[in-house]
Every structure is written in structure tokens, then in C-alpha cells.
Amino acid sequence: MSIRPEEISAILKEQIERYQSEVEVSNVGSVIYVGDGIARVYxxxxxxxxxxLEFTGGTFGMVLNLEEDNVGAVLLGPYYHIKEGDIVKATGRIMEVPTGNAMLG
Known part of the structure; x- marks a missing residue:
């Protein structure tokens, strides 16, 4: 069994041409404090x-306080698993609540 350089070269070129890179850019921060249903995120x-905001473990939060170097967020679910240093991802979506005739009363 012999290795032919042209065959290896052809395989590598084919792999490079078929390669598809997907890059996702997201706004992330880290928890610097969590307690009493509030998180501070740097x-x-x-x-x-x-x-x-989406916290580690799937819990969501809503930004309420904007400061120069961090934000304060109210946590909208169980937060006992969230700890200092956890990653937080900004969703780019403003909090919304669906309404209808039943809500009007």
C-alpha cells in the first residue's frame, strides 16, 4: 500500500472546499453577585x-438597572443554581407579556 501525495492533496482540497464555518457573535457577561432574586452582571x-437575559441553567432575568460597568437584573425563575462567575447571555429581546380579551377582564 503506497501513499500518493496527489491523492492526499486532492482529498484535503475537497475537505477545505466543503468546510462551512458558522460564527455566532453574542453579548455575554458574568455574574458578580446573586441574592434575593437579583443578579448583578458585569x-x-x-x-x-x-x-x-439568559442565565446558566436556562433561567431568565430582566435588566432593570443600567450602570456604567454592570447591570442589575431581576431573576424570573429559580435562581439557587446561579452563582458568581456564571455566564449570562443577552437575548436582544425586550420583555413582553402577551395579552388578550381574557386579560382585560
């Missing part, structure tokens, strides 16, 4: 008031 540049 590193979320461009966060908006009322924006939904």
Missing part, C-alpha cells in the same frame, strides 16, 4: 432596560 455592553 460585561454586558449595550444591554437595554427591560431586556431579557
Amino acid at each position: 460585561g454586558l455592553q449595550g444591554a437595554m432596560a427591560g431586556e431579557l
Whole structure:
């Protein structure tokens, strides 16, 4: 069994041509404090008031306090698993609540 350089070269070129790179850019930060249903998150540049945040473990939060170097968020679910250093992802979506005739009363 002999290895032919042209065959290896052809296989490599084919692999390179078929390669598809998917890059996802997201705004992420890290938890610097959590307690009493509130989290302080460092590193979320461009966060908006009322924006939904996704915490590690799937818990969501809503930005309520915008400061120069961190944001304060109210946690909208169980938060006992969230700890200092956990990653937080900004969703880019403002909190919304669906309404209808039943809600009007």
C-alpha cells in the first residue's frame, strides 16, 4: 500500500472546499453577585432596560438597572443554581407579556 501525495492533496482540497464555518457573535457577561432574586452582571455592553437575559441553567432575568460597568437584573425563575462567575447571555429581546380579551377582564 503506497501513499500518493496527489491523492492526499486532492482529498484535503475537497475537505477545505466543503468546510462551512458558522460564527455566532453574542453579548455575554458574568455574574458578580446573586441574592434575593437579583443578579448583578458585569460585561454586558449595550444591554437595554427591560431586556431579557439568559442565565446558566436556562433561567431568565430582566435588566432593570443600567450602570456604567454592570447591570442589575431581576431573576424570573429559580435562581439557587446561579452563582458568581456564571455566564449570562443577552437575548436582544425586550420583555413582553402577551395579552388578550381574557386579560382585560
